[in-house]
Every structure is written in C-alpha cells, then in structure tokens.
Amino acid sequence: MIAQVKDKFHQLFEKDPVIVTSPGRINLIGEHTDYNEGFVLPAAIDKKIIYAIALNGTDTCNVYALFNNEQRSFSLKDIKPGEGWINYLMGVVYQLQQRGFEMKGFDCVVSGDIPIGAGMSSSAAVEGGLVVALDHLLGLGLGRMEMARIGQLAEHTFPGVKCGIMDQFANLHGRKDQVMLLDCRSLEFQYFPFEFSAAYKIVLCNSMVHHSLASSEYNVRRAQCEEGVEVLRAYYPGIRSLRDLNAEQVEQYKDKLSPKVYDRCLFVTQENERVGKACAHLQKNELDEVGRLMYASHEGLSRLYEVSCPELDFLAGLARERPEVAGARMMGGGFGGCTINLVEADKVDEFISFIQSRYNEKFGKVPEVYVTSIEDGAKIN
Numbered sequence: 001m002i003a004q005v006k007d008k009f010h011q012l013f014e015k016d017p018v019i020v021t022s023p024g025r026i027n028l029i030g031e032h033t034d035y036n037e038g039f040v041l042p043a044a045i046d047k048k049i050i051y052a053i054a055l056n057g058t059d060t061c062n063v064y065a066l067f068n069n070e071q072r073s074f075s076l077k078d079i080k081p082g083e084g085w086i087n088y089l090m091g092v093v094y095q096l097q098q099r100g101f102e103m104k105g106f107d108c109v110v111s112g113d114i115p116i117g118a119g120m121s122s123s124a125a126v127e128g129g130l131v132v133a134l135d136h137l138l139g140l141g142l143g144r145m146e147m148a149r150i151g152q153l154a155e156h157t158f159p160g161v162k163c164g165i166m167d168q169f170a171n172l173h174g175r176k177d178q179v180m181l182l183d184c185r186s187l188e189f190q191y192f193p194f195e196f197s198a199a200y201k202i203v204l205c206n207s208m209v210h211h212s213l214a215s216s217e218y219n220v221r222r223a224q225c226e227e228g229v230e231v232l233r234a235y236y237p238g239i240r241s242l243r244d245l246n247a248e249q250v251e252q253y254k255d256k257l258s259p260k261v262y263d264r265c266l267f268v269t270q271e272n273e274r275v276g277k278a279c280a281h282l283q284k285n286e287l288d289e290v291g292r293l294m295y296a297s298h299e300g301l302s303r304l305y306e307v308s309c310p311e312l313d314f315l316a317g318l319a320r321e322r323p324e325v326a327g328a329r330m331m332g333g334g335f336g337g338c339t340i341n342l343v344e345a346d347k348v349d350e351f352i353s354f355i356q357s358r359y360n361e362k363f364g365k366v367p368e369v370y371v372t373s374i375e376d377g378a379k380i381n
C-alpha cells in the first residue's frame with residue numbers, strides 16, 4: 001500500500017515525499033464516555049491511512065485521494081468548511097492556523113484500508129496523519145496530546161461532529177500490543193498489555209450499515225448528557241459532567257429527568273463503572289469477565305443510549321451464541337459500523353463463517369470481517 005501511494009505521488013508531483021502511517025482504532029470498552037469526561041480503553045490497530053506528502057512552496061494545498069481517485073485543492077488564505085472528505089484536512093490546517101502557526105502549501109496523496117463509516121475512526125486517522133506530517137515538515141514541535149486536541153477541534157469545526165478525544169488520542173498514542181486507559185478529564189493515561197493476543201484475536205464484524213445518522217444523533221446524545229448534568233446539578237452542586245456521578249446517584253433523581261435523558265445518564269455512569277472493572281479484570285487476565293462487561297455495554301448502548309441498530313444487535317447476539325467468543329459489542333459512535341469480538345484464536349475461521357452465513361441469511365449481505373492486531377500510533381515512516 002505504501003508503494004502504491006508513493007508511486008502515485010511521484011507520478012503527480014515529481015518529487016520525493018515524506019510517508020506517514022496513521023492507524024484506526026478499536027475500543028475495548030467505554031463508549032460515549034469520552035465527551036462526558038469519563039474513561040475509555042482504546043488501542044490503535046493495523047488498519048491505517050497513509051500519506052505521501054511534501055511542501056510545494058505555494059499557498060495552495062493539493063490533495064489526491066486514492067480511495068476515490070479525486071483531487072481537491074484549497075488555498076491557505078481562505079479556509080472554510082466545504083463538502084466531503086477534504087473537510088478533515090482543511091479542519092486540521094485551519095486549527096493549526098488558529099494556534100498561530102504559519103502554514104505552508106503542500107502536495108499529498110492519501111490512501112488507506114480503514115473502512116469508512118465502520119466505527120474504526122478513519123476520520124481521526126486522516127486528521128492525526130496530517131498533524132504528524134505538518135509537525136514534521138514545518139518543525140512545529142507539537143506534543144502528542146496537543147496534536148490529538150487539534151484533530152478533535154478540526155472535527156468539531158469542519159465536519160461538525162462534537163466528538164470526544166478518544167479517537168484522536170488512540171491514533172496518536174497507540175503502542176503495539178497495549179490498550180490504553182485514558183481519563184478523558186485529566187488526560188492522564190496508562191498502558192495495559194493486552195496479554196491475550198496469542199490465545200484470543202480481536203475480530204471486527206462490519207454490519208455494512210454506513211453510520212449516516214451518526215453525526216446528527218451523536219450531537220443530540222451529547223446535548224442530552226449535558227441536559228442531565230444541568231438538572232442534576234441542583235441536587236449535586238459542583239458537578240461538572242456525568243463523570244462526577246455514579247449510577248445510583250442518577251437513579252435517585254430519576255423523576256427529575258425526562259425518560260430519555262435519564263436513560264442516557266444511567267448508561268454513561270454505568271459504562272464508566274464498567275471500564276474500571278474491565279481494567280481490574282484485564283490485570284488479572286480474566287478475559288471472560290471483560291467479555292461479560294462488553295456484552296453489558298452493548299445492552300446499554302442498544303437499550304438505554306439507543307445508538308445501535310438491528311444489524312449490530314443481531315451481530316452481538318450471534319457472538320453470544322458462540323462458546324469461542326469471550327465478549328462482543330458494538331463499537332464507536334454507533335448506528336452502524338462494526339462489532340468488536342474477542343474470539344479464541346484457533347476458532348476464528350469457524351466464527352467468521354458462522355457470522356457471515358447467518359448474517360447473510362438474515363440481511364442478504366455478507367459482512368466484512370477484520371482480524372486486527374494492536375499496533376503503534378501515527379508516525380513518520
């Protein structure tokens with residue numbers, strides 16, 4: 001893949017590029033907790049975006065996307081939100097300008113194998129890869145967390161998704177064979193070895209439902225959580241986010257919240273508690289217990305947070321039938337995309353054919369399945 005991107009770059013721009021690889025991510029558990037200042041447990045994976053990029057001595061940025069063979073350009077003098085994928089790049093450049101960095105024009109070719117809209121965060125990979133590239137080419141000296149924040153703000157201001165920090169964080173801090181526990185308030189984080197990689201594989205099953213509702217409904221969920229905090233602050237003075245409450249505290253004031261807002265708040269507080277428990281079990285190598293928490297997370301995402309869909313529920317249900325699966329749940333923003341499944345390594349093939357045939361019988365399409373590995377974060381190659 002790198003060779004292909006390089007070749008295209010040489011063909012279009014006739015000079016030598018810098019190569020950046022920028023991974024997608026999984027999240028073991030802790031969904032929709034990041035923008036509530038809670039906890040997440042993600043990792044960077046082997047699916048990635050690749051950039052071939054070089055400065056061009058002008059005020060124009062030329063970007064060729066190999067996944068749809070489309071070339072787009074924008075001027076550094078007038079960056080504002082436009083149509084489609086170029087927003088993710090323009091957003092990054094705009095955010096760097098906002099921080100006072102002098103930007104320079106560049107040529108680049110971008111490609112990759114992260115399925116789009118599959119909950120593996122191709123957008124954070126596009127953003128993170130470009131920040132890493134520009135930091136290197138312009139000698140900006142940015143720290144990794146600062147880069148993640150730039151990617152997150154790019155996403156807020158250009159595509160307009162008010163995402164948390166998890167995806168950009170994972171993309172930029174990933175480390176081979178380690179999951180990361182991130183406190184999304186303090187931004188402190190800790191690596192946990194994922195010791196099971198020989199015995200268990202992380203298998204992603206793509207519902208092939210493109211999560212088109214995701215951005216609008218995502219912002220609605222975020223607003224509902226904020227509304228819950230506003231109401232509950234009358235009873236728990238000084239709380240800043242759902243991170244400051246546990247599930248019992250939310251249950252105590254159920255009648256003060258609208259039913260939907262109550263469900264959202266209950267889910268987030270329960271999910272935060274699940275992340276804590278999952279880490280304790282990971283440290284004791286109790287993968288079955290982690291798996292049980294994953295199933296509970298799926299239930300909550302489906303029933304209380306309402307970000308699943310029939311296809312994802314079906315995939316999680318299929319996993320539950322299989323003894324070789326320790327746990328499974330929908331992953332990412334929701335409304336489509338993938339489930340994450342922890343599957344005994346020597347039974348992966350069996351699992352994949354079971355899932356594909358049963359899903360095909362029900363929905364008339366064969367889900368793509370990706371057996372992933374945990375890898376390093378975005379880097380210059």
Ligand code: GLA
Nearest residue numbers: 031032163164165166332333
């Ligand atoms: C998307 C967002 C993340 C996070 C997840 C849900 O991937 O980009 O910030 O909120 O959804 O956990």
